Amino acid sequence: AQSVTQLDSQVPVFEEAPVELRCNYSSSVSVYLFWYVQYPNQGLQLLLKYLSGSTLVESINGFEAEFNKSQTSFHLRKPSVHISDTAEYFCAVSDLGSARQLTFGSGTQLTVLP
Amino acid sequence: NAGVTQTPKFRVLKTGQSMTLLCAQDMNHEYMYWYRQDPGMGLRLIHYSVGEGTTAKGEVPDGYNVSRLKKQNFLLGLESAAPSQTSVYFCASSYGTGQGLYEQYFGPGTRLTVT
Numbered sequence: 171a172q173s174v175t176q177l178d179s180q181v182p183v184f185e186e187a188p189v190e191l192r193c194n195y196s197s198s199v200s201v202y203l204f205w206y207v208q209y210p211n212q213g214l215q216l217l218l219k220y221l222s223g224s225t226l227v228e229s230i231n232g233f234e235a236e237f238n239k240s241q242t243s244f245h246l247r248k249p250s251v252h253i254s255d256t257a258e259y260f261c262a263v264s265d266l267g268s269a270r271q272l273t274f275g276s277g278t279q280l281t282v283l284p
Numbered sequence: 285n286a287g288v289t290q291t292p293k294f295r296v297l298k299t300g301q302s303m304t305l306l307c308a309q310d311m312n313h314e315y316m317y318w319y320r321q322d323p324g325m326g327l328r329l330i331h332y333s334v335g336e337g338t339t340a341k342g343e344v345p346d347g348y349n350v351s352r353l354k355k356q357n358f359l360l361g362l363e364s365a366a367p368s369q370t371s372v373y374f375c376a377s378s379y380g381t382g383q384g385l386y387e388q389y390f391g392p393g394t395r396l397t398v399t
Contacts (some may be wrong), residue, residue, distance in 0.1 A: 211393075212391035217386055271329055272327075275326050276326045
C-alpha cells in the first residue's frame with residue numbers, strides 16, 4: 171500500500187519570498203507523482219506531474235518539483251511567491267499497477283502574506 | 285467544454301435521508317471517480333468506474349453506492365445518510381489509456397451536511 175506524507179499542514183510566507191512544500195511517499199514500486207492545487211471553494215487542478223524522464227519538472231506558473239527516488243520525496247518549490255499563490259496544495263502518488271487510483275497527502279495550506 | 289460538473293453544489297440532509305449526487309463530464313473520459321475531502325485528511329477515494337456499466341470500490345466505500353449507466357455520468361448515492369458523511373464530495377475523470385490516465389480532472393465539489 172502506498173502512503174503520502176505532507177510534512178507541513180500550514181506554511182505562511184511573505185510575498186516574493188521562496189517557498190518549499192514537502193512531500194514524501196512510501197511505495198515499494200515505481201510511481202508517478204503529482205502536485206494538485208486547490209483554490210478556495212474550487213476543485214483540484216493539476217499543477218505538475220512526474221511520469222518519467224527528467225527528475226525536475228516545472229509548471230507554467232513558476233513552480234517546480236524534483237523527484238528524488240533515494241529519499242522518496244517530491245518537494246514543491248517556488249523561488250518567489252505571489253499573493254495569488256495562496257491555496258491548498260496536495261501531493262499525490264499512483265503506482266504503475268493501479269493506474270486508476272491516486273493516493274493523496276493531507277494537504278498543505280500555503281498562505282502568502284503581503 | 286464545461287469539463288466536470290457536479291449537482292448540487294450544497295445540500296443539507298437529516299440523518300436517515302437519502303440523496304444522489306450527479307457528476308457529468310463532456311471530455312469523453314473513460315475513468316470517473318468519487319472522492320470525499322475532510323479537514324486534515326486529504327482526498328479519499330470512495331468508488332470509481334473504468335467505463336460505462338462498471339464500478340469498483342475505493343478506500344472508503346461503506347454507506348455509498350454508485351452507478352455509471354452512461355459514459356458521461358457517474359452517480360453517487362447515499363441510501364441512509366449519517367453525520368459521519370458530512371463532507372465535501374469531489375468527482376473527477378480521466379482518459380482511459382496512456383499517460384493521460386494519470387491526470388484527473390476535478391469538478392467544483394458538493395458540500396454535504398448531515399444533521
